[in-house]
Amino acid sequence: MPIASDGKGSASRGKEERANLEADIRVIMVAHAYVRTTFTTMAYLAFTWSTVVLLGGFVSSLRKKDFQCLTVITVVEAISIFNDLEADGRLKIDIWKIRKPQITGAGVRQGRPSGRFRILTVGVVRPLIIVQNMFSAYGPVISIGLSLWRLIVRDYATTHREEASLANLTPALDFFYFLVLFQGHLYQMLISIFLVKEDTFISQICEKCKFPQEWGKRSAAAYVQDIREKCMRDPGLASGRTLLSYAVGLLDSTSDEEYLCGVRILGILTKDGEEDATSIILRSRPKIQRLLDTLGWRSCPKSAGENAEIRELAARIVADLAGGVQLSQFPGAIRSVSSLLETTGQPYWKHNHQHELSSAERRLKKCIKLLNLITMRKKDTEHAGVVVACNELILHGFRILEGLACDAHNCRDICGDPSLLAKITAPLYSSTLIHDIGKSAAWAAVVNESLRVVHRLIHVAPGRAARRLRRGIFSNRQALTNLESFLDLAGNEPLTMRAMEILTQLVLDSSINIMTVITMETRGKLVRKQLQIFLAVADGWGEELKSTAGETLSMLSKNESTSEFIVREQDDTVDRLTQMLDTKEKNKYRIISAKILENVCIHCNEHVKQTLLRKVLEVHRKRTSEASERTNSVPGGNAEISEISLQGDDLEMQRQLHNGHRVNDNASNQEANEDEESDMKELQEALLSLTLVLLGEFNGAESSALMIPENDPAADGAFLEMLKDIVDNCQSQLTPISLSIVKLCGQISKSVMRGYRCTNDQKKEFVESLSKASETMANLETCVLFAGNDCGMEKITRPLLSDLEEELKDLVA
Template sequence: MKHKKGCDVRRERNGDASQKGGRDSLDIMEHRGGGLGTSGGSTSFFEPTPGSRSYHGSSGTPGSERDPPEKRLTLFALRLAVLEKAASGLGKLAFAWATVVLLGGFASSLRIRDFWCVTVILVGEGARVFSRSHELEWQQHSTSTSTAGDALRSRSRFFRHIVHAIRDPAVAAAGCGDGRAAQFQRQVVAFVKQRTWHAPEVSLLPYTGWVFVSRKIGRLLNRLQLLSALACVALSLMRLWLNHDFGDESGDKRNMRPALLLFYTLALVEATLYLLEKAYWSWKMSARNLLRQVNDDCGLGEYGHVSLTRFFYDAYSRCISGSIFDGIKMDLVTFAEDLILSDFLDEQLIGVRILQRFAASERSARDTLRKVGTSQRSVERLVEMLNWKRPDERHVRQCAADVVSRLASKRQNVLRVSGIPGAIESVTSLLYTGRAPPVSGTHPQSSSSPVIVTRNNDDDDYLQFNLLGLQILKRLARDHDNCGKIGNARGLLAKIIDFTYAFPELLGNPYASELQVRAVKRALKVVEMLVYATGETGKELRRQVAENVFSVSNLRGILKHGHQHRELQKLATDVLTGLAMDDKGTEAIVATGGLVKLLLEIFVSVSAEELDLELGCEAGHALAMLALESRRGCAAILKRPDVIHRLVEALHDKRGLNAARVLRNLCAYSGSEHGDRLRAAGITKALPTVLNATMTGKDKVLEVSIGLTTEICRFIDGDQFAAELRAAGIEERNYVERLAGLLNQYRSAPEITIPRMRRFVVQQLVWLMTTGSGGYVEMLREVGMQQLLENVADTTSELECYHVFSGSVGIGKHREDFAEIVESAMDMLAAGSGRAAAQE
């Protein structure tokens, strides 16, 4: 996912801005930007997410106005069915007419020539019509996976070609020039032959060997049908041409001539329709290559030939067995859903292949995922397939995992997938790596890891499923409830954390497998989404991640060795920031040797490149969280001798926002034992920069600048502060008016993106009034501060009582109640005004 400034990191990285309707948005907001001279920020925890906001986005790009390609196949099946039913109907009528009228009424009066013509036509056409049109035959077409199994009833050169292709995949591959298509055909035939006979190879009679093998009999019968039709046409035309040679027409024979004429006409039309059907079939399939055209339009690739053949025969069988319009109601998605619900592995493979291709196509993905997602049975079967572990089920399982992953990419399908009993456990099965459980006291991947540089084919197979499983989990975790399910699934969180481990050889190898790096990246994204979950669920998940003995050390390894993979380092830093929201997470980070040092090194040593600056901002963000109300975190940061100097330098560039936050937290929470060191290290050197930012900054930059100013003022007196104002070129009255203007600007309610603005302003006012110099009380009274403070007292809210926010949930309540601070400021202002009046 591409990074974008000013965006919600949760939405950036999840690829979906929509939220579940009817509930509050609890995502953690993160605003990125430059330093103290910019209006952007880079923290997700210092402001809450607006509540009750729903995002309704399109589930996909608008579909094309063109008709689905498979409609050409169903239309072709309908037209064939019209010719077939017309020919069959006329054939049956001719059969009935011949048996009842001619042979029944004029059998003794017919000339020998007409008798044998009628008999030959009757036997040939009758056998052909009734064998072709039998409903069970076409039902067999629709249920037989291998079209080779229908050789006994094949009726065209094209169909015989399909029979030959399925029967001999090697020859078919040579003909089409595509080895993968041949492999797919070979898989289908192999599935058929597992526990059943392969129809083309069945010997119909015992002790006959290859003579009566079904495929040979099928070819013979197909040719006999064609010869029968040609003979019917020839005999009918001959007798109609010589219609004067029907014999004596006197007496009881006077109706024989019209009866014969009608029979020969019916037989001629019926046979002609059959030949026309054959010609139309051959023209569309062979000359026009209809299947290939539809396959190209559908985007089914090398596997589409077998799938579309199955679909066509299914549609054709419906048109033949029922109404001619039954077949045109079919579509490939419904056809594929029916196949995955089958009990036969070969049919499941064809069905899930179709769904995978359609779900991956930009043109058809939207409608396909919507249709499959609304079918509970289809989703349940796809999730069930994730558990299939037999070697012959590998391809079905992989395709099903891909489809489930794409289903979960749509917000409306997330809960449908996760709501299936055992769905999370099924996804967990994809994370199997083929290695033994970790031995106590060793790293879980120290002996055999899915992210090592050298792998065998089994590792590649496992890694493909691992990537799909992590992708599904990442998309499911966008929903808050699913984060809880993932955390509660037995052993799942530990497996995910295992994948965040990467050997130094992998991170330092510029030619490392992209799949291996991608597995680490996806695992980091999943962990990141879990630690950023909100409410009690997020608190519990952060605790679980922090208690895993490998989680923080894995992140340290990525920061230490991942210089060639900045995105992995950035994700690792994000996870550390989320963990630092919890006391246990802070303890785990500080207790991991060298981790805070690495974060400091990344923050103070970034280059001018955009990606390095982003990584540096993230590192500063993590440091700010570590120092927040944590003496141990502050002590770990202050171990570096020049840290204050480097942080003050960072105030002047795009890292300034986080540098200011780190400095403020160090001043506020490091404790009295570090106060002298902060003063000696030159913390006051930051005052000119933050004072200028107070006068010109906006939003988060302005907020943290005022907060840092208040904390630095604890190390100086009023006279020194006045000198700093003059050095920065700021008049004292202008500074006071600026503070008053901010309280007037946010007089109605605290701003949701900068909830601590009024708190920091009032704290600074309290300090100014306690200095006892500079006449600040009088200036505050003149700018109407009493009325402004009264207004603040009337509009205080719970929003201003917390340090950070996880969605709409506050974390880390301020030690001082804001209402008490405002009340204290009002009392001091009133007391100071009273003394001034008394002196006058």
């Protein structure tokens, strides 16, 4: 059973810890908002009580010390009120939060402040700022001290006046001083708990998100402040406000500083796959447009360091979004993406498409040669600690193009831009490509990304655009030489995989004359290498390379001439492919083997039909027998056994069953378990499809003798019962692959019912199961029919389940 990697587990834990921290911040900030609202309300009440009741009604009765205390406390409360008004935007002229940057813009001549402005700043403005800051910071403390002193002494009376007047003054002053004391207690809470906690939150955010020192603390503080301000306006606004949503929101900011902050945070959060901002950003077209504009190398009015940094971060974000972006909806997008490839330091300008270079191109070629010398270095920027690898922008540019090329319309737009297409295919046409790859690992990485884009374009691009690109590559001898050289390139499996993928698409193109000498030679080299890698017994090849070799070989084997070549190349090729169906191999290799064998059987039935049929049916019978034994020995095991009826003694499936409870203990292993089950379904479909092709060439007594000999215990219809169990299990999983499996079982059952010793009861039970499946999967089948060829499901559409049901009912009757 595959176990989730440490990287994924660490990312999941980091995301969970950050989510808990964000929840704690929201709770504290909501509490802070309520305390702050209470504090401000009491400030209004104290100010009103002091000015209207005490100074307005008892001013002549107050002693001098009380009058002075009331005056100071009233000024402090007024400052609190003005600060609250300014924070809410209700104060038109901000006289209480004047800052030096706001006053240094005027009165400056040729970079130096004028004399009058200096006198005004030093003599008037700065003292006001100092006094205001002192009142804001120490005013509540002074108010607490004065109120506490007056409540302890309580010598409020000045003259012997009427008892009624004194009776009203004393409780009025007591109430006022107690009110100020309580307000002071709230102030202490704000300072000692919330502000201290806020600093802790900032440090924890920087630690858990691994923000760099240069801007991390500032960005974390801005996020906490944003939560606090939203809670002050409406505590409900903070619900669901995460660091990710905050960063995405900054992409709409008109401030370059805030935009850079948002891009930086997104770059950190999405770097290791901890967060996925794709769905959030794709909802807003202005955000995508601004990110695309940022890629343009003159788009950021910043210094060289910040410009390079923000382009690299924006490119990383756009690379994640590219799969959902339509180029036609964003003006200038192609030009912006293309600009990422203009800083290339790669020697790929020597190709056959450029016989003569203009003066500008010659200058660019010299610059490229110079840049190639520093490809592996990091270039210093104006900001300390900000470094960007020279070819990082290039790699991100190709990744963006690869994501964009998932859409056929984007492929047409990319192929329709000659300058961009020339940059993408330039490495492929280079006459020194192989030499340059051996000298520079960075260059090899760029070439790999370039070939990824080329493959995606020729595979996805519609009609004429793809054909034009394929013919351009095929007609260039240097390009074919480079691709063929990659097949035998030692120590660089990614480039070998890219070469296999591209050459496979070229060979499969019906518009290219398959009988040309070049094509025949290229196909021969490609198929030999694919067979060599995929059929290798030793683990000398990487798992991904082996899978790629098998998958591309499976695509090529659909062609009759290629299938014949596979059979003729080695006498034991079919036997070795058949051996890979055994349970010792990994599921994906078994799936690929079944698909290749199916294609070979269709085109070369005289070579493999009977031998392979016996082998496949032997596997079926063996697995059915072992499934029955486990069903009898394990209570309640029918559901599990029927699920793996075509896998039998599959070691991978056994590990899954034994470890099933442990797999469900965490989300990562659960996801791996689902992937494993998906592979099992795909393997089941491939084996059934192969069985159907094999049985299609036999009928009657010959089929019966091959499938169920006279002394075989399965002669009582166990094979048909196995197909029935598969149909029953597929009804609980309404997926296209389950629909395909049900249809394959129905088609196989026709041969079984015609040529095997099955009882009428067994036949009726199977038809009932198929009828039930037909009703359950009716909506799914309609969707598949509607999607048709657009989603690559043409093989699943026919025959209809209703047609199969009618045919089987006729056989039963």
